[in-house]
Amino acid sequence: MKLQAVLGLSAGALALLCTTAFTLPALAANVPDGTKLAADQTFNYRVLDNINAVDPDIVEDVDTASVVEDLFEGLYNEDGKGNPVPGVAESYDVNADYTQYTFHLRDAKWSNGDPVKASDFVYSWERAVDPKTASNYSYFLGLAGVKNADDIVAGKQPITNLGVKAIDDKTLEVDLSKPVPYFVRMTAHATLFPVPQAVVEKFGQDWTKPENIVGNGAYTLAENSPGERVTLKRNKNYWDDAHTVLDTVNFLTINDENQGLTRYLAGEVDWTDAPAGQYPTLLQQHPDEAHSPAFLCTYYFDINMTASQPVEALKDVRVREAISLAIDRDVIVNNILQGGQKAAYVFTPPATAGFQSPDLDIAKMTQADRDAKAKQLMTDAGYGPDKPVSFTYIYNTSVAHQQIATVVSQMLKEKLGINMTLQDMEFATLLDKRHSRDFSVARDAWCGDYNEASTFEGLMDSTSSQNNSGYSNKDVDQWLKDASTSKDPNVQYKQIEEQVAKDIPIIPIYHYSHPFLLKTDVKGWPYDNVEQTWYAKDLYKVAQ
Amino acid sequence: MIAFILKRLAIAIPTLLVLIVFSFILMKIAPGSPFTGEKNLPPETLKNIFARYNLDKPQWQQLFEYIWNIVVHFDFGPSFKYKDRSVNDIIAQGFPVTLTYGFWAFLLASTVGIVLGAVAAVKQNSWADYLAVGVTIGAQVVPNFVLAPILVLIFTLGLHWLPGGGWNGGKPQYVVMPVIALAMTYMANIARIMRSSMLEVLSTNFIRTARAKGLPGYKVVLTHALKPALLPVVSYLGPVFVGMITGSVVVDVYFSTGGIGQAFVNSALNRDYSTILGVTILLGALTIAGNLVVDVLYAWIDPKIRY
Numbered sequence: 001m002k003l004q005a006v007l008g009l010s011a012g013a014l015a016l017l018c019t020t021a022f023t024l025p026a027l028a029a030n031v032p033d034g035t036k037l038a039a040d041q042t043f044n045y046r047v048l049d050n051i052n053a054v055d056p057d058i059v060e061d062v063d064t065a066s067v068v069e070d071l072f073e074g075l076y077n078e079d080g081k082g083n084p085v086p087g088v089a090e091s092y093d094v095n096a097d098y099t100q101y102t103f104h105l106r107d108a109k110w111s112n113g114d115p116v117k118a119s120d121f122v123y124s125w126e127r128a129v130d131p132k133t134a135s136n137y138s139y140f141l142g143l144a145g146v147k148n149a150d151d152i153v154a155g156k157q158p159i160t161n162l163g164v165k166a167i168d169d170k171t172l173e174v175d176l177s178k179p180v181p182y183f184v185r186m187t188a189h190a191t192l193f194p195v196p197q198a199v200v201e202k203f204g205q206d207w208t209k210p211e212n213i214v215g216n217g218a219y220t221l222a223e224n225s226p227g228e229r230v231t232l233k234r235n236k237n238y239w240d241d242a243h244t245v246l247d248t249v250n251f252l253t254i255n256d257e258n259q260g261l262t263r264y265l266a267g268e269v270d271w272t273d274a275p276a277g278q279y280p281t282l283l284q285q286h287p288d289e290a291h292s293p294a295f296l297c298t299y300y301f302d303i304n305m306t307a308s309q310p311v312e313a314l315k316d317v318r319v320r321e322a323i324s325l326a327i328d329r330d331v332i333v334n335n336i337l338q339g340g341q342k343a344a345y346v347f348t349p350p351a352t353a354g355f356q357s358p359d360l361d362i363a364k365m366t367q368a369d370r371d372a373k374a375k376q377l378m379t380d381a382g383y384g385p386d387k388p389v390s391f392t393y394i395y396n397t398s399v400a401h402q403q404i405a406t407v408v409s410q411m412l413k414e415k416l417g418i419n420m421t422l423q424d425m426e427f428a429t430l431l432d433k434r435h436s437r438d439f440s441v442a443r444d445a446w447c448g449d450y451n452e453a454s455t456f457e458g459l460m461d462s463t464s465s466q467n468n469s470g471y472s473n474k475d476v477d478q479w480l481k482d483a484s485t486s487k488d489p490n491v492q493y494k495q496i497e498e499q500v501a502k503d504i505p506i507i508p509i510y511h512y513s514h515p516f517l518l519k520t521d522v523k524g525w526p527y528d529n530v531e532q533t534w535y536a537k538d539l540y541k542v543a544q
Numbered sequence: 545m546i547a548f549i550l551k552r553l554a555i556a557i558p559t560l561l562v563l564i565v566f567s568f569i570l571m572k573i574a575p576g577s578p579f580t581g582e583k584n585l586p587p588e589t590l591k592n593i594f595a596r597y598n599l600d601k602p603q604w605q606q607l608f609e610y611i612w613n614i615v616v617h618f619d620f621g622p623s624f625k626y627k628d629r630s631v632n633d634i635i636a637q638g639f640p641v642t643l644t645y646g647f648w649a650f651l652l653a654s655t656v657g658i659v660l661g662a663v664a665a666v667k668q669n670s671w672a673d674y675l676a677v678g679v680t681i682g683a684q685v686v687p688n689f690v691l692a693p694i695l696v697l698i699f700t701l702g703l704h705w706l707p708g709g710g711w712n713g714g715k716p717q718y719v720v721m722p723v724i725a726l727a728m729t730y731m732a733n734i735a736r737i738m739r740s741s742m743l744e745v746l747s748t749n750f751i752r753t754a755r756a757k758g759l760p761g762y763k764v765v766l767t768h769a770l771k772p773a774l775l776p777v778v779s780y781l782g783p784v785f786v787g788m789i790t791g792s793v794v795v796d797v798y799f800s801t802g803g804i805g806q807a808f809v810n811s812a813l814n815r816d817y818s819t820i821l822g823v824t825i826l827l828g829a830l831t832i833a834g835n836l837v838v839d840v841l842y843a844w845i846d847p848k849i850r851y
Contacts, residue, residue, distance in 0.1 A: 049810075050626060050810070052625070052626055052627060052628075053626065053627040053628035053629070054628070055627070055628060058627050060581070131591075131592040131595070132592075132596070133592075134589075134592040134593040134595070134596035134597075135589075136579070136581070136583075136585060136589065136593070138589050138592070139585070139586050139589055150588070153586070153588045153589060153592065154588040155588070155592075205622075205627075205628055206628070208628045209628070225637065225711070225713075225802055226626065226629065226634070226637055226638075226802060227638065227796070227800070227801075227802035227803070227806055227807065228641075228710060228711045228712075228800060228801065228802030229710065229711075229712075229802075252710060252800065253800055253802070254709060254800045255796075255797045255800065255806065256797055256798055258693075259693075259696070259708070259709060259797075259798055259799075259800070262693075262696055262697075262700065262701065262708050263700075263707075263708040263709055265701060266700045266701055266704075266707075266708045268707060268708055268709075268710070426576070426813065427576075427813070428574070428575065428576025428577075428580055428813070428814075428815050429574075429575045429576055431576055431580040431581065431584075432575040432576040432577075432580060433575070435580065435584055465584045465585065465586050465587075466583060466584050468584075
């Protein structure tokens with residue numbers, strides 16, 4: 001039996017619904033009637049680092065992904081709230097247990113005029129998992145559940161065995177090895193975009209150079225000067241070009257945040273990050289331009305849960321809980337970060353689509369109660385002034401990380417007599433130490449790959465390669481398995497969060513926000529998209 | 545002279561080889577790899593990546609193949625970080641930018657520095673001297689990471705004359721501030737070296753003789769004093785020139801020029817092995833060449849020196 005599904009609903013709700021066909025309006029720039037558009041439709045966006053290869057199958061950083069999302073288009077895009085809206089696909093069917101999806105493609109064209117075919121998706125997905133491509137994101141197809149993806153990456157099966165096939169030019173069938181009710185959401189990720197086979201094969205590694213590249217997105221690549229700028233121009237062959245407004249998009253690399261702000265104030269860029277700690281002032285000076293929407297990431301401490309944990313006391317859950325209780329998150333978000341971040345007591349950000357945060361005691365207590373409980377726990381565990389706990393906290397060099405580390409070490413020293421030694425290091429060194437579990441307590445952070453709780457809670461799986469603390473709990477592993485087939489996975493997600501809050505392999509500190517400045521003449525920005533996915537085709541500039 | 549140049553070039557090759565081997569070893573000792581990121585990669589993926597970038601072979605073989613590709617194909621390999629670019633591409637893109645602003649900064653620093661220093665010496669203890677010394681001390685104590693924001697504050701935010709950063713194909717308005725920011729400290733150093741060296745020359749016997757012959761002051765300075773006074777400046781200019789055309793991290797970061805200095809630092813932080821080596825070799829070769837040019841110039845300026 002096949003169901004036609006409705007978009008934009010949580011996995012659980014999705015399962016309860018039967019057939020509703022949809023023909024949503026094309027969601028390009030949604031310009032209200034009577035709006036006077038600016039004559040110059042050029043949008044200048046500031047990026048921190050170089051734009052990397054604009055190849056959908058190998059892109060790995062957020063800024064480059066933004067460029068790729070303008071140059072290419074997947075089966076579905078995200079709307080201003082992060083819900084899927086049709087891209088190249090007009091609609092889809094899914095079977096009852098969410099293991100087979102069939103996408104129906106529209107008449108879309110590549111920028112060279114060729115039609116976009118289902119086989120272009122097959123080629124791209126096979127290329128992404130091909131060991132020869134060696135993509136950092138090759139695991140994404142396995143994560144999305146595409147059949148045989150992990151085996152192909154491991155070289156155990158040929159790429160042609162991947163669970164995707166073109167039934168005809170307009171129909172793409174995807175077979176999954178596990179039920180994935182949120183698969184449609186994942187098709188908005190660059191790794192699942194199509195690439196033009198003929199062009200890739202003709203130019204090899206050079207196919208993404210401006211003179212060679214062919215895309216199916218709303219824009220084409222006009223210039224790529226690494227470390228300086230990437231310029232995009234409108235693609236007249238894009239299927240929804242009629243609704244696109246911005247003509248030119250410049251991604252300007254500015255490595256220094258303060259310099260980014262200066263150039264924003266000078267009118268050279270329309271969008272820039274608010275430099276750390278300056279958001280409150282900027283909000284006062286530019287109330288219409290400063291924004292700080294929720295961002296799907298969590299900042300946390302890893303506690304090494306494996307035998308390599310050098311500090312005996314940290315193997316005692318009471319000590320871990322005392323540390324977690326004694327850290328006053330409100331001081332960190334309100335006095336240090338000051339950018340609209342939210343104190344975190346659970347791992348998955350409450351802003352995650354469909355996620356219902358469990359009601360944890362720690363979140364409801366006053367800080368005074370938390371401190372009292374923390375002291376009691378330390379006494380119970382046999383630690384105190386005569387027998388203080390000492391451990392080293394490692395983090396990568398950055399002003400914000402250092403401020404947080406310093407204030408936490410003071411809180412722990414004053415409240416619990418704990419000696420927390422701070423050790424900062426280069427980012428690459430931190431990653432290495434964390435990965436090899438050569439640490440006691442380490443800074444960590446995670447941003448969701450897609451807007452669903454499993455992208456966070458999956459890290460608590462004992463076999464997850466991102467499980468830096470080395471946490472292992474059989475119940476949690478089982479709940480994670482159950483959640484993937486559950487009609488209401490929130491039941492399991494809640495159980496997992498509660499168990500993690502009990503075992504404390506990690507200490508969540510805060511959920512991110514994304515403080516930035518945007519000129520008031522730029523409209524259509526997706527403030528409510530918690531992954532901060534934005535498409536230039538949805539933006540427009542009004543006359544002022 | 546020719547024999548001297550040839551000998552120096554012959555020494556350059558083993559020097560570069562030693563540089564490559566040392567950089568290679570240091571790079572491999574540093575913790576982390578080009579493929580460590582906030583997201584740990586599954587072992588299968590890492591295996592594929594290592595195979596793609598030749599990192600699954602023994603270290604000595606990697607080093608040997610790397611050098612072989614440079615010598616035979618002049619290929620510095622693919623960048624590990626910027627996956628659609630080779631190291632040759634990175635250098636070809638970033639070096640012309642750095643060369644442009646470095647060259648103008650060098651020209652500015654050396655001409656203004658030499659003139660300022662010479663005038664200060666010739667007019668010693670006059671207002672011109674005090675002004676020149678004041679300017680040079682001022683330029684010397686303001687480092688470029690302080691000067692750059694001041695320039696932007698004045699010319700971008702205050703007067704709206706110049707863009708606050710970017711390169712845009714090297715249009716003049718984008719080049720002005722990077723050049724000034726890079727040139728000022730060097731200019732001050734050159735002026736001070738020039739001033740003290742000129743003062744010393746002006747007090748020598750042959751200058752006294754020239755004056756005694758009744759030669760006009762400007763002729764004494766230009767035809768007799770200038771050349772010997774330039775000697776210490778020239779020995780300083782060699783490394784300065786190389787330093788300037790190989791870029792300044794501060795200028796690259798602050799003005800977002802896309803120059804090679806930024807690529808060098810980023811490659812080290814990213815553990816982008818091939819880019820680290822490629823840029824190190826470029827800088828090494830330029831330093832060796834720069835020193836050679838200085839030695840040759842020395843012989844031309846000072847007849848006492850013969851190779």
